[in-house]
Amino acid sequence: MPEAVVVRSPNLPVLAGSLATALLKASSSCASKVEAEFRASGWFFEAHLEVEDPDALEASLANVLREGADKYSKFKVAPLTIGPAGDSTQLEKVARELGVQLGDKLYNRLSALGQALVNRYRGKLLNLLSSEWRLEVPADKVRVQEGWGSMRLPSLPRSASMYEMGRFFGLRDLKTGSATRALLDVRADASWWMLSLLLPAAPMAQLEIVGDDRRLVYVFFEPSLGYRYKREDFKALSEVLEVAEALLRDTGFFVEDVELARFTLLAHITSAVSEPFVYAKVPGSLRVWGLRLAGQRFQEVYSEVVRVGEVALMCKAFEQRFGKREVARVVAKDCAELGKTLQSLLRRAEAISRELRLDRFAALYKLLLRSLVEPGYAAPGDFLYELLRFLEVEDWRVRFTGILASRFVQELKMKPDEARETAKSKLNTLTALVRSVAGAR
Missing domain, CATH: 1.10.472 (Cyclin A; domain 1)
Structure with a gap:
């Protein structure tokens, strides 16, 4: 009898698209039957899976994530912000957690950490993706937190966020006066912090260099919500x-x-x-998305959708x-x-x-x-x-x-x-x- 599994992430565009794409690749190459229904709320993106053989899906998902980790070394790119408040300052902490000796090049470090994460959670990747997230809405911010994790997610999944994409524009009331501005604060433990960088490697197609611009080119699978x-x-x-x-x-x-x-x-x-x-009978789209590093955040260069129909x-x-x-x-x-x-x-x-x-x-x-x-x-x-x-x-x-x-x-x-x-x-x-x-x- 198929086993029911629910995997989820914060509903940030890069993260949700990466999770859907990784699951598509893993399910299509899986040796056993997998069915999925994707759902989304204002804050969370979920995939409700029916898995005939969870071990087979685990193995397929591990291969997808390993290939993603290799892309960082292959393309010689590390989508991290640098500096005292940048993402790179967290690598040592993640390396200690995963027991990894870091190399010299930033992209090789990221690749090694990705491989180590897959090794650490061999046979348990679905458990990691099934982590519970808590939502808190105090007066000045919205906090989305995985367990009791305290590490703020890296800039790549945060940059094209609900706030900046217009899906969350402060805590606006419908009365008079200007909108009350708020912050979106997404935090997780070291494993999920690294996973939020590893998942986007699955849809990463190319590092495109145009003049002085270095653009990360992604091809995301965008599922039709509610379709099995x-x-x-x-x-x-x-x-x-x-x-x-x-x-x-x-x-x-x-x-x-x-x-x-x-x-x-x-x-x-x-x-x-x-x-x-x-x-004609399969709903869904591909989104080609270009991002470039701009200061301490990633900025959208373009976003274009091709409906598979x-x-x-x-x-x-x-x-x-x-x-x-x-x-x-x-x-x-x-x-x-x-x-x-x-x-x-x-x-x-x-x-x-x-x-x-x-x-x-x-x-x-x-x-x-x-x-x-x-x-x-x-x-x-x-x-x-x-x-x-x-x-x-x-x-x-x-x-x-x-x-x-x-x-x-x-x-x-x-x-x-x-x-x-x-x-x-x-x-x-x-x-x-x-x-x-x-x-x-």
Whole structure:
């Protein structure tokens, strides 16, 4: 008979998203059956699990957390604030608690502490995640406390908090006068302090360096609250998550145009997953979140959501216009490649972008894709015909074909003739898609 387990965390966006993502990865790779229903209140996020073999889930969760700990060393990043009041001052205390000798590099220290935590709680990780949290609301603050722990949670899970995301804006009454401001104080023991840094490593996809900025790129699974996820749901969602993480590791996230980046990601997922139409029946979303260190806190750079149901919508839209599912996925791949090329040119080739008016082309291209995946939205006909004129002007088409071909030679190692024919084919596909959408109006 399945065993019921309830795991929880404070309902801070980074922490809740990390817990949901870690459970998704662990459940999808678990050797036995796991079902889960996610719930949330103003202060706590919970997953109500039905576990056929808790030991199997423990082993799978341990693997997920170990892989997360390794990412800190792999990416050479430690998401900690530094200084007398920073997170780094707590590492010695946590190391003593876990019996770890700390190395020299901060990221190696964090990785070693994460591995030590998993070793300490081998077979008991679900117990740690099931810890009880107390809520106190005195006059000037809200305190959320794990057991009798006294360590304030690190800046990473606290920074994008209820307070700063607008979900908790002081202790506001509904009478006259200004809002009474309050503090959100979240505390735990050394083990949960370390766990609150280890959990976010599970959805961490990349450390992106743009100029002087170092941005942590996360891909969170956002479940549909109240829905009971079954094993086949976890398998499907895990595939989407892996595809998204792989793309973002290769390309980063184009923060200069998050909508173009989102549609490119969606097209890439549609082309890469094994069964796109499965996602019509699976609720949930992926959230791509970029954070950077700003002083003694982490600051949101961007946050963009892809609903997994849009994968089925995009595939269906392409299938309706091109007749076969296999062709629909090829079209999705072509759209993804075009999106990646536009992002690269807009970011790194300003002169070419101006010459070919790629900012305008990208704006029209987004309207085309939006009309395919957003029910009730239809791109204005004038815009579709303007996009078609771009594609049919010979000089523009020849120039852009050459740019696409050059990218395929450099990145995909194609021979020049093959690259040029591939580039022509992708532009022909896009032209046919625009004509189809414009003609269906």
